[in-house]
Amino acid sequence: MTLPRRLGDAVPYLLKRLARGVSWAISAREYVNYSYDYEDRGIESLAALIGSVARVAPHLVRAYADEFRQDAVFRQRHMDRMANHPVRHISQPQLHFGKTLLYYCLIRACRPKVVFEAGTERGFGALAICRALAKNAQDGFPGHLTTIDIDARRGEFLEGDEGGLVTRMSGDSVAALENFDAAIDCFIHDTMNTVPHCRAQYAALEPHLAHRAVIFSVYFEPEFRAFCERNGFPHCEYIELPKDHWSPGRNCGIALGMPLCPRTIDGKEYT
Numbered sequence: 001m002t003l004p005r006r007l008g009d010a011v012p013y014l015l016k017r018l019a020r021g022v023s024w025a026i027s028a029r030e031y032v033n034y035s036y037d038y039e040d041r042g043i044e045s046l047a048a049l050i051g052s053v054a055r056v057a058p059h060l061v062r063a064y065a066d067e068f069r070q071d072a073v074f075r076q077r078h079m080d081r082m083a084n085h086p087v088r089h090i091s092q093p094q095l096h097f098g099k100t101l102l103y104y105c106l107i108r109a110c111r112p113k114v115v116f117e118a119g120t121e122r123g124f125g126a127l128a129i130c131r132a133l134a135k136n137a138q139d140g141f142p143g144h145l146t147t148i149d150i151d152a153r154r155g156e157f158l159e160g161d162e163g164g165l166v167t168r169m170s171g172d173s174v175a176a177l178e179n180f181d182a183a184i185d186c187f188i189h190d191t192m193n194t195v196p197h198c199r200a201q202y203a204a205l206e207p208h209l210a211h212r213a214v215i216f217s218v219y220f221e222p223e224f225r226a227f228c229e230r231n232g233f234p235h236c237e238y239i240e241l242p243k244d245h246w247s248p249g250r251n252c253g254i255a256l257g258m259p260l261c262p263r264t265i266d267g268k269e270y271t
Contacts, residue, residue: 021246029089033121034247035096042241042249046102049238053214053256054109064108065101067135074131077157087122087156099218099240099250100128103188107132110214111141112185118173118201119190120149123157129188130162146180148173150191177204185210189217189224198223206231213257220253232259 028034038046047061054061068074078095082088103125107115115133120126126147133143145166149155152170161167169176173191187205191197202223209215217224220237228235233255240249 017246020244024246028092030092031090034245035092035124036098036242036245036247036249037096038098038101039241039243042243043101045241046105046238049236049254050102050105050109053106053254054111056109061105061109064105064132067108068101068104068128068131069097071131074127077127077159081157085156091122098242099252100125102238102252104128104132106214106216107143107186108135110186111136111139111143112214113141113143114182114184114210115143115145115186115188116177116180116184116205117145117147117188117190118177119188120147120155120158120168121190123147123155125188125190126155126166127157127162130158130165133165134163143185146176148176174200174204177201177208180208182208183210184208184213186214187216189215189219193219193221195223202227209257211258215253215255215257217253218250220251224253224255228253228255231257233257 043062043065044058047058047065050056050061051058075095082091082093107129115129117126117129126145129145129147133145136143144164146169147155147166148169148171150171150173154170155168158166158168174197184205187209189198189201191201198219198221205215206227215224215228215233215235225235227233235253235255238252238254240252242249
C-alpha cells in the first residue's frame with residue numbers, strides 16, 4: 001500500500017502550517033492584509049520580474065530591496081505608529097515588509113512620473129511608494145502618487161502630503177479615475193475584488209494609461225486578465241512566498257501597457 005507513504009509526505013507539511021496558523025492566531029493583532037516578509041527565493045523572483053518589466057538587471061532590483069530595508073525613515077514611522085497611534089491595535093508590532101518591498105522596488109526601477117494607488121488602507125504601501133519617489137527625485141526622476149480609499153479615515157501611516165509627494169483622496173476609485181487628468185505611468189489595484197468593481201475600474205483606467213505603463217494588481221483575477229488581453233498587454237502572475245507564515249501569499253498580477261506584436265497561426269491572428 002502507498003497510502004502511508006503519501007500521508008508521510010503530506011501530514012508533516014500540513015501540521016507545520018497548522019502550527020504556524022495557531023501560533024499566529026493567538027499572538028497576532030492584524031485581521032486583514034496580513035504582513036510578512038518574503039523568502040529569499042521570493043525576493044529573487046521579484047527581482048527577475050521587476051527587472052523584466054523595467055528592463056533593468058535583477059541585481060539592481062535586489063539593491064533597491066536592500067536600500068529599502070535599510071530605510072531609517074520608514075522604520076521610524078512604523079515604530080512611531082506602533083507606539084502611539086490607534087493603528088497599533090490592528091497592526092503587527094514587528095516590521096514586516098511584504099508587498100511594500102515589491103511596491104518600493106517597482107517604483108524605483110520603473111521611475112514613474114504619475115502613480116495611482118486604488119486602496120490606501122493603512123497607508124503602509126503608500127508610504128513605501130513615497131519613499132521610492134523621494135529617492136527617484138534625488139536621482140533626477142521626480143514623481144507623484146495619488147492614493148484613494150473609500151474610507152476618509154484611512155492612510156494612518158502617512159503624514160500629510162509627505163512633502164508634496166502624495167495626494168490623498170477618499171471616495172470611489174472608479175469615479176476618481178474617470179476624472180483623472182494625467183497619464184498614469186503606474187497603477188496599483190488593491191481595492192475590493194468584486195467583478196463589477198474590477199470591471200468598472202479597469203474600464204475607467206484604460207483611457208488614462210501612459211505608453212508602457214505598469215499595471216499591478218494584488219489579485220490575478222479574471223477581470224485583470226481580460227483587461228490585459230483586450231488591450232494586448234503582456235502580463236503574468238506573481239505568487240508571493242511568505243517567510244515563516246501560515247498564509248500561502250497573494251496571487252498578484254502585473255502587466256506592461258504596451259501591446260504585443262501580433263502572430264498568425266493557421267491564418268488566425270493572435271496578439
